[in-house]
Amino acid sequence: MPFSLVRGAALALGIAAFLSRLAVTRWVEPVTDRIEPPELGLLIHVLALVASVVVPLVVFARTVAPPQLRPATFTVDATARRFVAGAFPRSQGVLAIAMLWFAGGLVVLDRWPDREGPGFHDWPSETYHAMLFAVVLGMAVAMPFLRQASIALEPGGIALRGVRGRTTIAWEELAPDGPPAPAPVSPRIILHRRDWHPGPGSPRGTELPVGLLNVQPDFLAAAIREYVAHPRFRAGIGTATELDRLHASLAARPSGGGVETGDTGPRKRS
Helix, strand or coil: CCHHHHHHHHHHHHHHHHHHHHHHHHHHHHHHCCCCCHHHHHHHHHHHHHHHHHHHHHHHHHHHCCHHHCCCCCEEECCCCEEEECECCHHHHHHHHHHHHHHHHHCEEEEECCEEEEECCCCCCHHHHHHHHHHHHHHHHHHHHCCCCEEEEECCEEEEEECCEEEEEEHHHECCCCCCCCCCCCCCEEECECCCCCCCCCCCCEEECHHHECCCHHHHHHHHHHHHHCHHHHHHCCCHHHHHHHHHHHHCCCCCCCCCCCCCCCEEEC
């Protein structure tokens, strides 16, 4: 699925969460306020609130943007001579849905005769409340389009861009035979340096934000191992020919990739 559709689905489900929370406030809360005992009414109200955000989140995370959607390949940036994996908008979409749901809680729906309809009057300053609503709404709409992380394999090393800025690790700095294949559940990839050794006080290395990257973690780890173990192939990084060779090499090894996905073809960036 194109990422434009993923981002659009995140906003659509976020709007559904926003409207669902308004519906809970407008129609469910008045009913639960009259239920006896009050504890039962409170429980039903809380369950309705939870369902109004959990259902859109589950639909997005499990159907629209599951982790299996990520490809087992890189984008070929021929101009910069590198293989690139950009950001996977799953986490941004989840945050957008949650923020839009939260924004729905900032809207007060009056049930008193002197004022009907939405408002922001229950704060000391209605202006500040409206400003907070506008800020949260704007952040939620922009969230799916933010690029949180990316990784690039270059002839000289690995360039990682994240919230803390850009980090570059030369191939010669990495420990041999690593990184190991990540676990199927909650995968993690840690790049250890050559002087790393297990023990108390030893540096952990650099952990890659695999959950934010648009690439299968097992393929990424296998590709890094390939270039750590075979320096002669690094000069070809950034070309479609080398990416084809990388796929063929990993596919020929029982432990080379362990990748199960239909999208393994090279993608080219101009």
